[in-house]
Amino acid sequence: MAKAILVDTSKCIGCRGCQVACKQWHGLPAEPTRFQGSYENPPDLSAKTWRKVRFIETAGEDGRLRWRFISDACKHCTDASCLAVCPTGALYRRPWGAVDLNQEVCNGCRYCAAACPYGVVTFNEATGRADKCILCPDRVEAGLQPACVTTCPTGALTFGDREAILARAKRRVAALTGRGKNGGRIYGESELGGLHTIYVLQDTPATYGLPEKPRFATASVFSSSLTSILASVVMGVGALVAFRQRGGRGEE
Amino acid sequence: MGKNPAWSWYIVWYFFVGGMAAGAYFLAALADLFGRERGRSVARIGYGLAVPLAALCPVLLTLDLGMPVRTFYMFRLFKPGSPMSVGSWALLGFGLFALVSLALVLAEGRMEPARALALGRIRQVVAIPGMLLGFFIASYTGVLLGATNRPVWGGNAWIGPLFIASAASTGIAAIALWPARARLPVLRRLDLMATGLEVLLLVLFLQSLGAGAAVFLTGSLAPLFWGAVVAAGIALPFLVQAFFWRGRGPALAAAVLVLVGGFALRYLVLLSGQA
Structure with missing residues (x-):
């Protein structure tokens, strides 16, 4: 049964408990950082930070400043670009949907990092391999929840069967709309074949740094191959003409 | 992103060495298949260049890995x-075909004409799958x-064909560096x-980028693009080939310029997606 995390941004208070719990469970070190002009820290997901809370400041309809928070990490896409391009098979799928990463197999080619549409997968300079959120398979397969979900104090993060999570997300959006809390919308239901992280957003995906239409990296392979084959044929025919043409002066 | x-x-x-190896080989194969007597020297030099250049490729790729000792995990x-997975296997196959083609060329020189002719037929058969590789x-x-999902690269369908044209021009230039062959009309x-x-492909590539083409045309990479890729790599060698092609010196200079331009093209394309 496919599992998923629900990230309900309307319940997130930006405490970063998920961020710290992730570091604790996976033994990830702290990152030396500088003040970025925001309480958000560190600046981006990295090999040492697999989950982080993004702090977004926007102006509401009334012109007043509004905080938006989102707990961001690997979305465990069904059409996962990183998994599709990985040449060694280090990235692989768990039966319940997580995109896991086998450190014993990764050889540090970094193709996954370039392919990920969300900027999640990162090369770890220290180990020479890729790193990202693996959705705590050791916990989940022992019947526990991912560390970030267990820690979340407000219920902004919940975990369960994807069907149930999706239904819960829809109920939440309906409830928010009913209370006049500027709508809300779901992200992740159908993006990239369906993500294993479902978001309830209170604003546009772009506000949260999520692409409206994320692109599956290898979707272009067919058209690129076609243009390459065409160029090969033109080159072959051109060479045939060049070799067969009766030469001018100086021809041997 | x-x-x-x-x-x-x-x-x-x-990218540069692999392109040159591939270009030298597919031109040699085409010379073998269609060139008759006129293609002989192109075929011999092309196969001869392809083998050492192809041998260098896995070394370069291994050195770039985060875990070089795991280079064989590609297999x-x-x-x-996965283009990288298929590419790894294809590189292995390409190296083997280049080696066989060169061995057949070298063996032919030591045989009596009748047997050499039969060997030439075998070489032509080998050249077909080798050329496709x-x-x-x-x-x-x-x-x-x-x-990928990087700027400039992501979803672009014109880099592959552009690299084929560049592989051909750098392959030809590498063959032309053989001084006695620099002025071959073919x-x-x-x-x-x-x-x-x-x-043509450069124009299509830039057009497909839309406003993103500014990186090359007017942005930080523009001096290298106009100077090295367009002027040194394409315009100057073209002028030499059109007007001064009878001189051995200009022909060699043109070949060197094409190689410089080919290298600059690979560098700029790689840099543009990693800026």
Whole structure:
């Protein structure tokens, strides 16, 4: 049964408990950082930070400043670009949907990092391999929840069967709309074949740094191959003409 | 948007050397198949260049890995959907075909004419799949860059064919560096054809980028693009081939300029997606 995390941004208070719990469970070190002009820290997901809370400041309809928070990490896409391009098979799928990463197999080619549409997968300079959120398979397969979900104090993060999570997300959006809390919308239901992280957003995906239409990296392979084959044929025919043409002066 | 993979100078050199090896081989194969007597020297030099250049490729690729000792993990699986997986296997196959083609060329020189003729037939049969692998090696790196979510590269379908044209022009230039062959008329015709195709594909590539083409045309990479790729790599060699092709000196200079331009093209394409 496919599992998923629900990230309900309307319940997130930006405490970063998920961020710290992730570091604790996976033994990830702290990152030396500088003040970025925001309480958000560190600046981006990295090999040492697999989950982080993004702090977004926007102006509401009334012109007043509004905080938006989102707990961001690997979305465990069904059409996962990183998994599709990985040449060694280090990235692989768990039966319940997580995109896991086998450190014993990764050889540090970094193709996954370039392919990920969300900027999640990162090369770890220290180990020479890729790193990202693996959705705590050791916990989940022992019947526990991912560390970030267990820690979340407000219920902004919940975990369960994807069907149930999706239904819960829809109920939440309906409830928010009913209370006049500027709508809300779901992200992740159908993006990239369906993500294993479902978001309830209170604003546009772009506000949260999520692409409206994320692109599956290898979707272009067919058209690129076609243009390459065409160029090969033109080159072959051109060479045939060049070799067969009766030469001018100086021809041997 | 994906993270910067920080593919290093080794990869710039791999794109350049791999392209040159592939170009030299597919031109040699075409010479073998269609060139009759006139193609002989192109075929011999092309195969001769392809082998050492192809041998250098896995070294460069290994040095760029985060875990160089695991370079053979590229052959744990064959993943048809991953350009890097298919490319790794194709590079292995390409190297073997180049080696066999060169061995057959070398063996032919030591035989009596009748047996040499039969060997030539075998070499032509080998040249067909070898040539297809050569075209594959020349273009898959461009297809690979398209299959990412990085600026300039992501979803672009014109880098593969552009790399084929560049592989041909640098392959021809490498063959023309053989001083006695620099002025071969067939090389000149091949070069003019490859240059024409390269210009067309460069225009299509830039057009497909829309406003993003500014990086090359007016942005920080513009001096290198106009100076090295367009002027040194395409315009100057074209003028030489059109007007001064009878001189051995100018022909050699043109070949060197084409190689400089080909290297600059690979560097700029790699850099533009990692800026």
